[in-house]
Amino acid sequence: xxxxxxxxxxxxxxxxxxxxRTLLVEMVREHFGKTGTHVGxxxxxxxxxxxxxxxxxxxxxxxxAVQAQDxxxxxxxxxxxxxxxxxxxxxxxxHHGLQCGFCTPGMIMSALELVRHNPDPxxxxxxxxxxxxxxxxxxxxxxVRAIHAGAKAMRR
Amino acid sequence: xxxFNYHRPASLKEARTILAGASDxxxxxxxMTLLPAMKFRLARPSxxxxxxxxxxxxxxxxxxxxxxxxxxxxxxxIAGGExxxxxxxxxxxxxxxxxxxQVRNRGTLGGSVANSDPAADYPxxxxxxxxxxxxxxxxxxAADFFTGMFETAxxxxxxxxxxxxxxxxxxxYAKFPNPASRYAVVGVMVAEHxxxxxxxxxxxxPRAFRAPQLEQALSRNFSPASLDGLHxxxxxxxxxxxATAEYRAHLVLVMxxxxxxxxxx
Numbered sequence: 001x002x003x004x005x006x007x008x009x010x011x012x013x014x015x016x017x018x019x020x021r022t023l024l025v026e027m028v029r030e031h032f033g034k035t036g037t038h039v040g041x042x043x044x045x046x047x048x049x050x051x052x053x054x055x056x057x058x059x060x061x062x063x064x065a066v067q068a069q070d071x072x073x074x075x076x077x078x079x080x081x082x083x084x085x086x087x088x089x090x091x092x093x094x095h096h097g098l099q100c101g102f103c104t105p106g107m108i109m110s111a112l113e114l115v116r117h118n119p120d121p122x123x124x125x126x127x128x129x130x131x132x133x134x135x136x137x138x139x140x141x142x143x144v145r146a147i148h149a150g151a152k153a154m155r156r
Numbered sequence: 157x158x159x160f161n162y163h164r165p166a167s168l169k170e171a172r173t174i175l176a177g178a179s180d181x182x183x184x185x186x187x188m189t190l191l192p193a194m195k196f197r198l199a200r201p202s203x204x205x206x207x208x209x210x211x212x213x214x215x216x217x218x219x220x221x222x223x224x225x226x227x228x229x230x231x232x233x234i235a236g237g238e239x240x241x242x243x244x245x246x247x248x249x250x251x252x253x254x255x256x257x258q259v260r261n262r263g264t265l266g267g268s269v270a271n272s273d274p275a276a277d278y279p280x281x282x283x284x285x286x287x288x289x290x291x292x293x294x295x296x297x298a299a300d301f302f303t304g305m306f307e308t309a310x311x312x313x314x315x316x317x318x319x320x321x322x323x324x325x326x327x328x329y330a331k332f333p334n335p336a337s338r339y340a341v342v343g344v345m346v347a348e349h350x351x352x353x354x355x356x357x358x359x360x361x362p363r364a365f366r367a368p369q370l371e372q373a374l375s376r377n378f379s380p381a382s383l384d385g386l387h388x389x390x391x392x393x394x395x396x397x398x399a400t401a402e403y404r405a406h407l408v409l410v411m412x413x414x415x416x417x418x419x420x421x
Contacts, residue, residue: 043195047258050258063187069164114257
């Protein structure tokens, strides 16, 4: 069974014919070419596929594309504006909050929701919030530092 | 994932009609269990009935000493809702400890309760807070609801619509989480009501259950020391790579003591 799915992706209205079993991450990557959202574990554990749907972070490997009908989806590609990195992206660059970089898009999308809940998160809160984001390089130290700095930059 | 037909009803009535007409339909609430099972091809529904747009299944209402929470309320909404926090903080805390932020943004109360995963958190609250499970056709008392591992009193195509929790005098939930999944290796909710103490255990056995022996001890004196010297029988407990049955039995008492201490603080 195929369905017609329309979403607003990074502010732009897009649509595609997909199978009902198509995952949101598959639609975003394969139909719309936004490959910044990664598939790591494909079992809703690692968080490399985190995107925002109607303003909250979700794992796009565990949501059907058809379930996103008529929603606003934000991926890592929609975070920067006017060719300028978002303060959270800039903080990851500045503090070297990545090693191989595979988990980074998910880390940043997750961090952005944390900052919406609490503009000034402490280290413990950041670490607890990252429960669903795994860095297999184990580079958490700088990721936490980057999110702390990114949140601070966003408060300015 | 095998192919299936997808439905998005806007009302309970519409959902019932679709469920009645499909050969092997499954309800999807948050999809945090069903979608992974379908990806592994462990589940093969002919039709998927998505309840995300059924407005009747949402909302939190208080009536006297009861708190009724719609089946489609997400864990994050229960953890962050002021009404839940002010009336039954232990329930908000429990919801806050489920999975991770993204799972809490999708997973629902109704989906978790209807699934009866032996390691899920909500079943402990359902039993400890004398909940009533409401469906599209009847009310089911907590004591009759969880019938086995992934099995409940729900009939095929019966839709869980809300859970009505009883506000306790004090309560707390303590769990020993699996470090990877955050599912409960063992979780215990203790609740002191005006007329009784409830102790409900999840993670340890094939389904969540109450522990009458601990309830009696705490009824006499609601303090962690009341549980000293008690013994939990590990017969029928789960044993897996994460913990043996004996270790789980040990954890029941440890978590119960911590929950009593937290409720008393």
